[in-house]
Amino acid sequence: MLLEAAPGTFAGMKLATASTTILSSLGADGKAPEWIMLFPAGLISAQDGRQWVNDDPAQVADKSLRGVDLPIDWEHAADHKAPKGEQAPAAGWIDQVEVRDGAVWAHVTWTEAGRASVESKSYRYVSPSFLHDSGGHIRRLLGAGLVNRPAITTLPALASGTTSDPDMEKALLDALGLAAGATTADAVIAIGKLRGDLQTATAAVQQPDPTKFVPKADLELALARASTAETKLEDNAKAAAEAKATAAVDAAIAAGKIAPVSKDHYLALARERPAEVDALFATLPPLGLAQVSDKGGTPPVATGQLTAEQKALCAQTGVSEADFLKALG
Known part of the structure; x- marks a missing residue:
């Protein structure tokens, strides 16, 4: 996994950029997705051994947008070139952030150049730029960059060029309740829901409803x-x-x-x-x-x-x- 540590801290927090695939492939019409996933739920592991934790996605969604849209650029120009006075044009703008089954999703309004980069497969991955504390807990999204060297390879590429995963085994699809044409993105969402159901069931077992039991x-x-x-x-x-x-x-x-x-x-x-x-x-x-x-x-x-x-x-x-x-x- 490529990890590019940006210099400086923000109120005791560290800035990091992590190349990760986007949880949404191109549609059947070949268009760039409007919604992308920037942080999966829970633990996020880097190939070089470093880790972050997305354990408070609601806070991330609440504190990321502060009256201004967040930029998506190319190769993290806003983090590396802009501080040097160089240009860092936007490929798109994040104007909405929401939580889905513990994952942080962003709505993107692409620029013409950004859309062309994605739909032509010139760039296939996105890397969020974010703040985290000393314990690795993700606290705020600052933006993202289009990259071609993914850090988290468990998710499909932004410009995958297909709407289904041909390697997905039927047994796994059946276990997740998905149809034959499901994408890996669909599988990740289904797994997130299963995780939530398991947590609910565990809580119910630990704290049974007294009205449903007889002494x-x-x-x-x-x-x-x-x-x-x-x-x-x-x-x-x-x-x-x-x-x-x-x-x-x-x-x-x-x-x-x-x-x-x-x-x-x-x-x-x-x-x-x-x-x-x-x-x-x-x-x-x-x-x-x-x-x-x-x-x-x-x-x-x-x-x-x-x-x-x-x-x-x-x-x-x-x-x-x-x-x-x-x-x-």
């Missing part, structure tokens, strides 16, 4: 209450089923459809298969000895014996005939 004790209490409520619902359901089964069996006994001795048997069935037991009770006839008519009909059954209907009932219910007779008394 552990409150969560455990809520889970315990939910478990208790679920248990109560299950107990209530079991109690209701037991009451329904008992009522159905008691009703069948009262109607004389089953013998009291069979109650436990039918309760077990009613608990497991309530619908089937209800259907059985609906079709069972009342128990009792068959009546004999003087005019004919079913012959009387000897005492101690079951009727054909009662025997069939025993077969359906699984109750032995002896138990059935015992229940009949």
